[in-house]
Amino acid sequence: MDSKRSFSLQALLFALLVGVAASATFISDGVFQHQGSIGRSLLQTKKSCPVNFEFANYTIITSKCKGPKYPADMCCSALKEFACPYADDINDGTNDCASTMFSYINLYGKYPPGLFSSECREGKNGLECPADAPQSADDSSAAHVTRSFFPLVTLVSGFLLGFLFS
Structure with missing residues (x-):
């Protein structure tokens, strides 16, 4: 017994x-994360991203954005197609969605550092998502984290x- x-x-x-x-x-490597001033960033912790980018469908990007030349028009349109449904979460400065998403994009696509940040620019506010872009709640390519x-x-x-x- x-x-x-x-x-x-x-x-x-x-x-x-x-x-x-x-x-x-998940601990992000913070490659694309804007740090701001050191004094403030030490006091501010970021929430974890509510979108689980680990299981997202990256073939949208990897099938269109191919090296060795990485054409900017193809890569940027693929990035917009993938990221626009999550624009609200990615633009939220209180979480780590942007750095997490780019970490997985670079992991699965093996892209050179800074490819998207140097090539994809449309205006002073960044990439413009089309008005008819589906919202992340309607998109099933990534699940919300339920920790x-x-x-x-x-x-x-x-x-x-x-x-x-x-």
Whole structure:
């Protein structure tokens, strides 16, 4: 009986550790993030992005923006097609959506550093998204992050394992 209790405690501990690891926040490399003045940026922490760019469909960009020349018209139109549905989240200076998105674009496309920031300029406000661009809520290429869900699932599964093996 004592070995069953020990096993159930080990299973519960394992489930809790998996839950903590699954809910860990993503640390962006901040390559494209504007830092501002050092004094203020040290006091201001950015929220994690509500859009999960890890599982987004990057073939929109990688199929059109190809090297070695990386034509600006193709690359910029592909960037707009991909990013415009998330414009509100990307332009929100209180989160890390822009740096996270560009990190994944560079990871999956293996683009040279600064390609999009140096080539894609339309006006003083940046790239202009078309008025008929779908909003991120209607787009299924990236899911919204539900970090608070993982610990709950882990806790429930831990209790279930505990009851099964007790």
